[in-house]
Amino acid sequence: xxxxxxxxxxxxxxxxxxxxxxxxxxxxxxxxxxxxxxxxxxxxxxxxxxxxxxxxxxxxxxxxxxxxxxxxxxxxxxxxxxxxxxxxxxxxxxxxxxxxxxxxxxxxxxxxxxxxxxxxxxxxxxxxxxxxxxxxxxxxxxxxxxxxxxxxxxxxxxxxxxxxxxxxxxxxxxxxxxxxxxxxxxxxxxxxxxxxxxxxxxxxxxxxxxxxxxxxxxxxxxxxxxxxxxxxxxxxxxxxxxxxxxxxxxxxxxxxxxxxxxxxxxxxxxxxxxxxxxxxxxxxxxxxxxxxxxxxxxxxxxxxxxxxxxxxxxxxxxxxxxxxxxxxxxxxxxxxxxxxxxxxxxxxxxxxxxxxxxxxxxxxxxxxxxxxxxxxxxxxxxxxxxxxxxxxxxxxxxxxxxxxxxxxxxxxxxxxxxxxxxxxxxxxxxxxxxxxxxxxxxxxxxxxxxxxxxxxxxxxxxxxxxxxxxxxxxxxxxx
Ligand code: BG6
Numbered sequence: 001x002x003x004x005x006x007x008x009x010x011x012x013x014x015x016x017x018x019x020x021x022x023x024x025x026x027x028x029x030x031x032x033x034x035x036x037x038x039x040x041x042x043x044x045x046x047x048x049x050x051x052x053x054x055x056x057x058x059x060x061x062x063x064x065x066x067x068x069x070x071x072x073x074x075x076x077x078x079x080x081x082x083x084x085x086x087x088x089x090x091x092x093x094x095x096x097x098x099x100x101x102x103x104x105x106x107x108x109x110x111x112x113x114x115x116x117x118x119x120x121x122x123x124x125x126x127x128x129x130x131x132x133x134x135x136x137x138x139x140x141x142x143x144x145x146x147x148x149x150x151x152x153x154x155x156x157x158x159x160x161x162x163x164x165x166x167x168x169x170x171x172x173x174x175x176x177x178x179x180x181x182x183x184x185x186x187x188x189x190x191x192x193x194x195x196x197x198x199x200x201x202x203x204x205x206x207x208x209x210x211x212x213x214x215x216x217x218x219x220x221x222x223x224x225x226x227x228x229x230x231x232x233x234x235x236x237x238x239x240x241x242x243x244x245x246x247x248x249x250x251x252x253x254x255x256x257x258x259x260x261x262x263x264x265x266x267x268x269x270x271x272x273x274x275x276x277x278x279x280x281x282x283x284x285x286x287x288x289x290x291x292x293x294x295x296x297x298x299x300x301x302x303x304x305x306x307x308x309x310x311x312x313x314x315x316x317x318x319x320x321x322x323x324x325x326x327x328x329x330x331x332x333x334x335x336x337x338x339x340x341x342x343x344x345x346x347x348x349x350x351x352x353x354x355x356x357x358x359x360x361x362x363x364x365x366x367x368x369x370x371x372x373x374x375x376x377x378x379x380x381x382x383x384x385x386x387x388x389x390x391x392x393x394x395x396x397x398x399x400x401x402x403x404x405x406x407x408x409x410x411x412x413x414x415x416x417x418x419x420x421x422x423x424x425x426x427x428x429x430x431x432x433x434x435x436x437x438x439x440x441x442x443x444x445x446x447x448x449x450x451x452x453x454x455x456x457x458x459x460x461x462x463x464x465x466x467x468x469x470x471x472x473x474x475x476x477x478x479x
Pocket of ligand 1: 167429
C-alpha cells in the first residue's frame with residue numbers, strides 16, 4: 001500500500017500533557033492546573049505539573065523523532081506560557097521556548113503543526129470573564145493568536161485552531177468532568193457558540209496575517225451507526241450524526257448550524273443566542289483543511305420513550321460518549337439511545353475498535369465538506385509493560401496497521417488525506433486517566449505517583465512506524 005508523495009507521517013501531543021514546567025519561566029496557571037487540584041477529578045489526582053517534562057527534554061525527544069524519520073510533529077502551545085494573564089503582557093521566555101522547539105524540528109526536517117488551543121485556557125481568563133462563556137475571551141484569544149501569527153507565521157505552515165471543541169465544551173460545561181466543572185446544557189451550547197466565533201475570527205485573522213499558511217480545527221469525529229435497519233433506528237442514527245458531528249462541522253465549513261438540532265434546542269430552551277452579526281462572522285471564517293481525530297464512533301437505536309436510561313455501560317470518562325444518564329431530559333434522549341455495537345471489540349478502557357469506521361468517517365466528512373483532511377490524532381491507549389528494558393506493544397502495531405490501511409483505502413476512494421499524526425509520540429498524561437493509559441511509540445519511565453527517572457525507551461512500535469514511514473506505507477499489512 002502506497003501513500004501520496006510527501007505524505008506527512010507524524011505524531012501528536014498537547015502542551016499540558018507533555019510539557020510540565022507548569023510555572024517555569026513566567027508561565028501563568030491554566031484552568032487545568034487549577035482543576036486538577038480538586039480531589040477526585042483526575043485519576044489518583046494526577047496533573048501536568050511535571051508531565052513527561054518535554055520542556056526540558058525537547059531536544060532528546062526531537063532527536064528520537066528524527067531517528068524515527070517522522071515528517072511532522074503536532075504540538076500545542078500553552079496560552080498562559082505566552083500570555084500569563086491571558087491577554088496582557090507577552091512572556092518572551094514562553095515564546096523563546098516554542099521558537100526553540102520549532103527550530104529544532106525544522107533542523108531535523110520535521111514539519112511543525114501548531115495547535116493554538118488544546119484545552120488549557122489561562123486561569124486568569126476563567127476568573128476575570130468566566131472563560132468561554134464571555135465574548136471578552138474571544139478578544140483575548142485573538143490577541144494570543146496575533147502574537148503567535150506574528151512570531152511564527154513565517155516558520156509554521158500548518159495551524160490548528162481548536163482541538164476537539166466538541167469534547168472540551170461538552171465535558172467542561174455539560175458533564176463537569178473537565179474545567180470549568182459546569183453541568184448545564186444551556187451554558188454549554190452558549191460557550192460552544194462563543195468558541196465557534198473565536199474559531200472563525202482566528203481563521204479570518206490568520207488569512208490576513210499568514211496568507212501563505214493553512215489553518216483549520218481538529219475535530220473528534222465518530223460515525224454513528226443504526227443498530228438495525230428499522231427506519232426508526234436509521235432516523236436515530238441520522239439524528240445522532242447531526243447532533244454529534246454536524247453540529248460542529250457544519251458551522252466550521254458552512255457557517256451555519258444544522259436546522260433540526262437548532263429547532264430541538266430552541267424547543268428545549270437551551271439553544272445558543274446567535275445574532276445576525278454572529279452569522280456573518282461564522283460565514284467569514286472558513287478553514288483551509290479539517291483535522292480529524294479518530295478513536296471510535298457509536299451505535300444507536302430509536303429512543304425508548306418509556307425508559308430513557310442508557311443501555312450501554314458507558315465509561316463516564318470516555319470523551320466521545322457523553323455521559324447521557326446524568327441529566328434527565330436531554331436532546332439525546334429525545335433523538336437516540338446509545339447501545340453497544342455487537343460487532344466490535346474494545347480497548348482496556350472500553351473504547352470500541354473500529355478501523356472500517358475510520359474509512360467511513362473520512363469518506364463522509366470529505367464528501368460533505370470537500371476540504372483536504374489530515375488525521376491529527378489516532379492511536380491506542382494501553383497498559384504497556386516494561387520488561388527487561390523493552391516494551392512489546394504488538395497490539396498497538398496491529399491497531400495502527402489496521403487503521404492506517406483504512407486511511408489508505410479512503411485515499412484510494414478519492415479522499416485527499418495529506419497526513420497522519422499518531423497519538424502520541426512519547427507516553428503522556430491522559431487528562432482523566434493518569435499516566436497508565438499509554439499511547440506513545442516511546443515509553444516514559446514514570447507513573448501516577450512519581451516522575452521517576454523520566455527515561456525515554458523506544459517501544460517495539462517505534463521501529464515498526466519507522467519502517468512504515470521509510471516505505472511510505474509500503475510495509476503496511478493489508479489483510
Ligand atoms: C483526545 C484528545 O480526546 O483523545 C487528547 O485530543 C487525548 O488530548 C486523547 O489524550 C486520548 O484520550 P484519553 O482520555 O485516552 O487520554
